[in-house]
Amino acid sequence: MTTIKNVDLVNLSGTLSNSKPAQESQKGDFGTHLKNALGEVNDLQQKADQAIQQLVGEGKGDLQDTMIALEKADVSFRLMMQIRNKVLEAYQEIMRMQV
Numbered sequence: 883m884t885t886i887k888n889v890d891l892v893n894l895s896g897t898l899s900n901s902k903p904a905q906e907s908q909k910g911d912f913g914t915h916l917k918n919a920l921g922e923v924n925d926l927q928q929k930a931d932q933a934i935q936q937l938v939g940e941g942k943g944d945l946q947d948t949m950i951a952l953e954k955a956d957v958s959f960r961l962m963m964q965i966r967n968k969v970l971e972a973y974q975e976i977m978r979m980q981v
Contacts, residue, residue: 919965923958930955 936943
């Protein structure tokens, strides 16, 4: 059984990301990666809000594009919540360890 090490083929905005060498993708610390992921989720939320505003407020925009933006924002938010839950579980498990 093989393990997939680089799953970042499609980023959250839906475009193909540049293929990065394995060493470059491992640089940086966990906090930096988490901050970048939170920024992407926030950007998707803002794009969904703008799409809703254009559709409802201005009467412009496409219903299908708005729904796609909403679903992307929803899925990315749920993924971030699951990551948060796993990090909290790991922290709590470490705190329960006896020395």
